[in-house]
Amino acid sequence: MSQLxxxxxxxxxxxxxxxxxxGRANRGGDRPSSEAGxxxxxxxxxxxxxxxxxxxxxxxAFARLGKLFRKRYRKEEGEGLAIVLDLxxxxxxxxxxxxxQARLLAGGxxxxxxxxxxxxxLFLAGRALQRASFEGKNSVGDFFxxxxxxxxxxxxxxxxxxxxxxxxxxxxxxxFVISDCQFSEGPDALLAILARWRIRGHPVExxxxxxxxxxxxxxxxxxxxxWQLRDVETGESLLCEGGKEAVQLYAAAWEEFLQGLSGFSRxxxxxxxxxxxxxxxxxxxLRVLQRESA
Amino acid sequence: MSLQxxxxxxxxxxxxxxxxxxxxxxxxxxxxVASLFLWKKLSRHLSDAGHRRRxxxxxxxxxxxxxxxxxxxxxxxxxxSDEPRVLLLLENSARMQAQLSNGxxxxxxxxxxxxxxxxxLPSCSVxxxxxxxxxxxxxxxxxxxxxxxxxxxxxxPCNLRRELYARVSAMRRFDLIVIGSDREIAMPDVAGEANLxxxxxxxxxxxxxxxxxxxxxxxxxAIVKNxxxxxxxxxxxxxSGGVAVSxxxxxxxxxxxxxxxxxxxxxxxxxxxxxxxxxxxxLALDDRLFLDELPQEMRVRIPADLPEAFLRAFAAxxxxxxIEAQGATPLPGxxxxxxxxxxxxxxxxxxxxxxxxxxxxxQVLRANPENALGRHLDFAGVELAQAWRVTSTxxxxxxxxxxxxxxxxxxxxxxxxxxxxxxxxxxxxxxxHPSFPVFWAAWVQQIREQRSHGRNLLHSExxxxxxxxxxxxxxxxxxxxxxxxxxQPRESFSDLALALACLFFILAGFLEWRGR
Numbered sequence: 057m058s059q060l061x062x063x064x065x066x067x068x069x070x071x072x073x074x075x076x077x078x079g080r081a082n083r084g085g086d087r088p089s090s091e092a093g094x095x096x097x098x099x100x101x102x103x104x105x106x107x108x109x110x111x112x113x114x115x116x117a118f119a120r121l122g123k124l125f126r127k128r129y130r131k132e133e134g135e136g137l138a139i140v141l142d143l144x145x146x147x148x149x150x151x152x153x154x155x156x157q158a159r160l161l162a163g164g165x166x167x168x169x170x171x172x173x174x175x176x177x178l179f180l181a182g183r184a185l186q187r188a189s190f191e192g193k194n195s196v197g198d199f200f201x202x203x204x205x206x207x208x209x210x211x212x213x214x215x216x217x218x219x220x221x222x223x224x225x226x227x228x229x230x231x232f233v234i235s236d237c238q239f240s241e242g243p244d245a246l247l248a249i250l251a252r253w254r255i256r257g258h259p260v261e262x263x264x265x266x267x268x269x270x271x272x273x274x275x276x277x278x279x280x281x282x283w284q285l286r287d288v289e290t291g292e293s294l295l296c297e298g299g300k301e302a303v304q305l306y307a308a309a310w311e312e313f314l315q316g317l318s319g320f321s322r323x324x325x326x327x328x329x330x331x332x333x334x335x336x337x338x339x340x341x342l343r344v345l346q347r348e349s350a
Numbered sequence: 351m352s353l354q355x356x357x358x359x360x361x362x363x364x365x366x367x368x369x370x371x372x373x374x375x376x377x378x379x380x381x382x383v384a385s386l387f388l389w390k391k392l393s394r395h396l397s398d399a400g401h402r403r404r405x406x407x408x409x410x411x412x413x414x415x416x417x418x419x420x421x422x423x424x425x426x427x428x429x430x431s432d433e434p435r436v437l438l439l440l441e442n443s444a445r446m447q448a449q450l451s452n453g454x455x456x457x458x459x460x461x462x463x464x465x466x467x468x469x470x471l472p473s474c475s476v477x478x479x480x481x482x483x484x485x486x487x488x489x490x491x492x493x494x495x496x497x498x499x500x501x502x503x504x505x506x507p508c509n510l511r512r513e514l515y516a517r518v519s520a521m522r523r524f525d526l527i528v529i530g531s532d533r534e535i536a537m538p539d540v541a542g543e544a545n546l547x548x549x550x551x552x553x554x555x556x557x558x559x560x561x562x563x564x565x566x567x568x569x570x571x572a573i574v575k576n577x578x579x580x581x582x583x584x585x586x587x588x589x590s591g592g593v594a595v596s597x598x599x600x601x602x603x604x605x606x607x608x609x610x611x612x613x614x615x616x617x618x619x620x621x622x623x624x625x626x627x628x629x630x631x632x633l634a635l636d637d638r639l640f641l642d643e644l645p646q647e648m649r650v651r652i653p654a655d656l657p658e659a660f661l662r663a664f665a666a667x668x669x670x671x672x673i674e675a676q677g678a679t680p681l682p683g684x685x686x687x688x689x690x691x692x693x694x695x696x697x698x699x700x701x702x703x704x705x706x707x708x709x710x711x712x713q714v715l716r717a718n719p720e721n722a723l724g725r726h727l728d729f730a731g732v733e734l735a736q737a738w739r740v741t742s743t744x745x746x747x748x749x750x751x752x753x754x755x756x757x758x759x760x761x762x763x764x765x766x767x768x769x770x771x772x773x774x775x776x777x778x779x780x781x782x783h784p785s786f787p788v789f790w791a792a793w794v795q796q797i798r799e800q801r802s803h804g805r806n807l808l809h810s811e812x813x814x815x816x817x818x819x820x821x822x823x824x825x826x827x828x829x830x831x832x833x834x835x836x837x838q839p840r841e842s843f844s845d846l847a848l849a850l851a852c853l854f855f856i857l858a859g860f861l862e863w864r865g866r
Contacts, residue, residue, distance in 0.1 A: 146384030154384075238384035270384065284380040285389050294386050296393050309388045 060156070061163050061200045068338040069164050073171060076345040101125040136177065137169040138225055138258075140218045142235030142265075143182035143208045145288045150267025150333045155208045158234045158265050160337035165232055166190065166199050168345075177225060178202060179218045181235075183210030187221055211289040212239055212246075219249040227257035234263045236270075237317060240290050247317070251324045261327040261344060264317055268334055271310060274303045358423035365413045372409045411858035415851050422847035434474045437524040438494065440464065441531035442480050442504045448532075460530045461498055463549050467528065468495040477524070480504075574600060574608055586610070 104113060104124035112126045141162045147155035166176045171193055178199065180186040186206060190199045215235065222231060231253055237243040254260050273283075283296040296302065314330060321328035327347055331340040353359070383389060446457035468476065468491040476494040478487045480501055487497060530549040574586070583601045587594045598610060 149382060149384055236384055238387065240385050240387060242387050273381075273383075283389075284378055285383050285386060286380065287386045288382045288384065290386075292386055294389055294393060296389055302392060305392050306388065309391050313388060 060159055060204045061167075065160065065163070065337070068336070069167055072164065072338055072341055072345065073168055075342065076168070100128050102128055136175045136226060136229040137165065138177040138179065138222060138229050138231045139166055140179045140181060140215065140222070140231065140233045140235075141203070141206075142212070142215050142233075143180055143206055143210075144212050144215065145209050146212075146236055146238050147265070148208045149288065150269060152333050153208075154236050154265040154267050154333050157331060157333050157335070157337060158263075159203050161234050161263055161265075161331065161341060162232070163200055163203050164337055164341045165344075166203070167196050170196050170199060177229065179221060180206040181212075181215035181218055182207055183214065185214040185217045185221065216245065216249065219252070222253060222258070223256075225258075228259075230259040230261070232261045232263065234265065236265045236267075237262075238270075240287060240292070243313075243317060247320050250321075250326055254324050254326055259327075259348075260325075261329070261348075262317070262321055263329045263331050263340065263344070264314075265331050265333065268332065271332070273306060353424040353426055355423060355425045358420050361416050361420035361423070364416050368409065368412055368416070372406065406861070408858045408861035411854045411861065415854035415858055418847050418851035418854055422844050422851055426843045426847065434472075434525040436471065436474055436476045436491075436526045436528060438464065438468075438476055438478045438498075439527065439529045440478070440480045440498070440501070441529075442501060443482060444504070446532060447503050455503070456532045457501075457503060460532075460549065461501065464498050464528075464530055465495050467549065468492070468498070574602065574610055 101114065101117070102125070104126045108126050112128075114125045114127045117123070117125045139162045141158055143155060143158075147153065147158060162178070166178065169176050170190055173192075175189060175191040176199060178186075178188045178190065180188075180202070186202075188199075188202050190196075190202075222229075233246075233250065235246065237246060239245060250260050250262060285294045285296055286292070287294075318328050318330075320326070327344065329340050329344055329347075440460060442457055446460065447455045471491040474491065475488060476491050478489075478494050478497055482504070487494070489497070528549060574584075581601065581603050583599060586598045586600065588596045588598065600608065600610065602608065
């Protein structure tokens with residue numbers, strides 16, 4: 057049992073799965089996949105081999121031919137899911153750290169997708185872009201391990217590289233981007249990529265992770281009015297001084313930042329969810345699933 | 351608004367240091383952030399708004415404290431009027447009626463000088479006070495000049511120094527204070543910021559006196575002291591047997607006392623050496639200068655057998671302001687001693703006693719063995735009534751005698767040829783005054799000269815050439831400033847600024863204390 061995806065996580069995830077199962081099942085895939093799998097559309101017969109699921113045995117053929125045949129079904133490509141997980145250095149900030157929430161969300165999303173028979177493409181954007189694909193329930197454990205073992209370091213460059221990697225995926229692949237959207241030059245570059253994906257036809261969800269100290273950096277220490285700020289990704293420093301005026305200005309700037317993300321997402325048909333580090337992962341996950349079901 | 355002590359404004363330089371101190375003292379917290387994107391926007395806004403940081407409230411109070419303190423020490427004053435204000439204090443006591451050699455009185459000379467002074471004034475407000483008792487009169491210089499011209503002589507005495515001290519607080523609101531009198535030494539210093547101008551009429555201060563001759567091993571010596579604040583070169587003549595035998599010239603620094611040898615022991619036997627201050631054209635011997643310095647009244651108890659003579663002796667020299675005479679006859683109860691012209695038109699003065707509502711005009715008293723004064727060798731043959739040249743045609747009280755029962759200290763007595771006088775220093779410290787030895791020796795000297803030469807050394811005639819409008823050197827700056835027509839009436843704000851400084855100090859201290 058991993059430390060991150062522990063039994064409590066799994067219990068909550070199961071509750072979410074049951075909650076969302078109905079809507080998700082009714083929705084189904086949009087089109088058949090060329091690959092055989094656990095879909096509902098029959099493709100062909102294959103000889104039975106020990107270990108195959110007995111539920112797939114065509115008992116009628118056995119009655120006619122006296123041999124065991126396993127029925128194969130066409131896999132639905134619409135179930136594919138891409139998770140772009142931001143693991144840059146900035147995700148290590150916060151208490152609890154933003155990367156923890158991001159890993160939990162990614163783990164939850166991926167596990168649900170795998171449980172529903174979808175293929176999950178995982179893009180880990182740390183110092184370098186890592187890509188892994190998972191399929192089948194049995195790969196959930198590997199999926200969790202991959203997420204948990206990835207280190208959190210580097211800048212946002214690898215996150216940008218994920219844009220090209222996504223191009224190879226089918227257009228129906230739903231893309232979840234989990235990031236704090238904190239770019240040194242602003243989130244415009246990321247939003248442009250999301251818009252491009254959306255234009256290409258991908259359903260896109262943006263989960264913006266924020267720590268409490270990012271939403272209100274002045275609440276913890278009122279006495280401090282001088283800040284020597286350092287960008288953990290670029291190393292750039294900035295001296296910021298101010299009292300009440302700074303508090304007001306920062307609150308306005310943060311609100312503008314969130315409004316910018318939300319407005320952009322709404323205009324481009326991108327799902328947007330602002331997630332706090334201190335939230336339990338299942339709450340935002342449910343909100344995302346419910347929005348998709350709707 | 352003007353500042354009297356602008357050098358204290360350097361304290362304002364502490365304010366930037368204070369701000370720097372608070373900036374340095376404010377904690378600097380290092381912090382890692384995901385991105386500087388938002389913070390850069392924030393910093394730009396803060397910079398644009400000019401709110402770099404928030405200082406604690408106590409910092410503002412400290413700054414205000416130093417600003418107020420600097421202001422208080424700088425003595426800010428606000429000009430309250432365009433017209434400068436002048437206070438004109440004129441002495442019109444009986445002594446001012448003394449005649450100069452040209453027949454004019456000192457006061458008429460003063461009137462003349464004041465008229466010239468007023469004519470030279472720019473547009474201003476002049477407040478006139480004629481001592482001893484005139485009510486203040488405020489008007490333009492021209493109208494004040496007409497008032498001054500119309501002032502009638504007054505015969506009452508005036509303690510100029512005391513009167514001026516009583517007005518010191520009121521003087522603060524004037525830019526220029528002009529005092530007209532014949533006694534420079536009686537003029538007190540006034541408030542430091544006021545400009546003082548003195549108009550002196552009459553004989554300028556001699557201020558050189560000598561302690562009477564004393565016989566030493568080397569001969570006869572005398573101590574000469576310069577009481578003026580200026581260096582003086584004076585000539586002394588040594589007389590013997592009624593003839594001037596030699597002359598000495600002394601250059602005396604201010605306050606300097608020097609012993610000089612008047613005569614050696616081989617002085618012709620049977621003659622008494624004498625030291626005389628040679629009168630100069632502009633300087634006349636005027637021992638009254640010493641009297642004007644008397645800070646307190648001198649009180650002498652005299653035995654019953656010497657009252658009248660001793661009173662006259664002192665009164666003649668004009669030394670006493672008050673004498674408590676024990677058993678003084680014929681002065682029962684309180685009595686006043688006046689000096690006035692003799693009714694016969696004689697220039698010699700007469701002593702007039704007012705006692706119990708009656709006026710006594712004693713005859714000229716000549717010391718003789720029948721009276722107490724005459725029994726003493728030193729006073730033999732002295733005609734006291736001629737010892738003083740009259741200075742007024744009016745009665746002028748110069749001494750008071752009051753009977754005091756129950757106390758009979760014989761503090762004046764004679765032993766052999768010596769006359770002993772003791773002073774009750776418990777009631778007056780005047781005998782401790784620096785001028786007292788000079789006075790006392792001069793008094794004895796004069797009595798001796800009276801006796802030996804039959805002439806009055808106290809004869810002192812002022813010259814009208816001495817009517818001057820002096821400009822004290824340390825006041826010349828103020829005078830020139832005023833002459834330039836600069837408006838100077840001011841209202842001080844130092845106290846208000848100091849109160850504010852205290853308030854800010856308390857508030858800042860309280861906040862600091864509460865912050866801990």
